[in-house]
Structure formats: C-alpha cells, structure tokens
Amino acid sequence: MIWRLLKIIAGIMLLPVCAGASRAFYNLLITIKGVDQTGLFFLAGAAVYSVLYFSSLKFNFFYVLGHETTHAVLALLCGGRIKSFRVSSKGGSVSTTKSNVVISLGPYFLPVYTIFFSLVFFICGRFMSVTHEYTGVFIFVLGFSIAFHFLMTLDSLRTEQPDLVENGYLFSLTLIYLINLIILAMLLGLLFNKTGIVSFFTDTAAYIKSISLFIRSKIIKYKR
Numbered sequence: 001m002i003w004r005l006l007k008i009i010a011g012i013m014l015l016p017v018c019a020g021a022s023r024a025f026y027n028l029l030i031t032i033k034g035v036d037q038t039g040l041f042f043l044a045g046a047a048v049y050s051v052l053y054f055s056s057l058k059f060n061f062f063y064v065l066g067h068e069t070t071h072a073v074l075a076l077l078c079g080g081r082i083k084s085f086r087v088s089s090k091g092g093s094v095s096t097t098k099s100n101v102v103i104s105l106g107p108y109f110l111p112v113y114t115i116f117f118s119l120v121f122f123i124c125g126r127f128m129s130v131t132h133e134y135t136g137v138f139i140f141v142l143g144f145s146i147a148f149h150f151l152m153t154l155d156s157l158r159t160e161q162p163d164l165v166e167n168g169y170l171f172s173l174t175l176i177y178l179i180n181l182i183i184l185a186m187l188l189g190l191l192f193n194k195t196g197i198v199s200f201f202t203d204t205a206a207y208i209k210s211i212s213l214f215i216r217s218k219i220i221k222y223k224r
Helices: 002-029 038-054 060-077 101-109 112-127 131-160 162-166 169-192 194-223
Strands: 082-088 091-096
Touching: 002 038, 002 169, 002 194, 038 131, 060 082, 060 091, 060 101, 060 112, 060 131, 101 131, 101 169, 112 131, 112 169, 131 169, 169 194
Parallel strands: none
Antiparallel strands: 082 091
C-alpha cells in the first residue's frame, strides 16, 4: 500500500517535469531548419495515427514485431541468446537465456520505429544531397511513429502488464512519456541541431522551475 502511494506521489511530481519537457521539445522542434511550421508537421503525424488508433486501425502486428524485436536485441546486447521468437497480430513472445529489468522493460521506453526512421534519415543524409527537402515528411513520420509507440504502449501496459499498472499506472505513464520525449529530443538534436540537446535540458529545467513556482504560489494563496 505504501509502495503504491509513493508511486502515485512520484507520478504526480513527474507531471510538471513532463509539461516542462514537452514545452522544451517544442522549442527544439521549431529550431529545425529546412521546413516551415515544423511543429505542425509533427503534430499532424501524431494526430493522423491517433485517428487511426481510435478507429481501431492500430497496426498491432507491427507493434508486436517491434516490441519483441527490442526484447531480443536487448537480450543479445546483454550477452544472452534467443531460444524462440514468435510474432502475430494477436501477440508475441521471445524466449531468451538472460533476463533483467532492461530487457523486460526496454520496449516500453524505446520507440523502436522512431529510432529506425531516424537512422534511415541519417543514412540517406550521408548519400543524398536533397535529404533536407524531405525534412517535413520525416518530422511527420516521427510524430506518427511516436504516437504509435505511446498509444500502443498504453494498450500493452493495460493488457500485458497488469502488475506494472497496479503498482503505479500514473508513474509508469509519466516515466514512459518522459523517457520517450528525451530520446526523441536527442535524436532530433543529433540529426539537426547538436546544441539543441543542451538547450532542451536547460529549457526543461527552466520550465519545471517556472511551473513549480506557479503551483507553489497557488498553494500559498489557497492556504491564506
């Protein structure tokens, strides 16, 4: 009971952090050169998948494939071996000779398709001088893929990880959201604006401080 309460408190405390990181991420988005209204491209991509998701066109097979592949890759990186690998639109499984927290929870924190598309864009940039012309398309795909990852992760947490949800649904969601946002910001920083990574973290800290002071002032005013 105490552990669950601490998880709830931690989840509430992470909300201002998520809000500050989201605002800082938007700042990073609009600094990307090569396309106007970068933020709109990203939001459009996220909105398109959200509409598909709530229309029951979720692309379950691709999520399961990415999810189980991430389990497998992390197991290999941790020195394990793959004994079996099964994927279908209704679910999947991977059996490995090694398991730990990183292997078990990694797929929830790593937006595998977002990372994959970023890698493709980076490789194309090495061989194609016109890659910048497709920056808008790439940003749209990033928005689509991160919405895909997050919404499908919600499904996965609810149906496949009831113990994780029971011990801290709010904490789990805020932490997953925050880590995914940080990874996405780092990918964009590496691809477009290396100094933007530093700015993202400094802006996040500044926004968190501002939000915290605002909440504090409201609490003090309420107590009076």
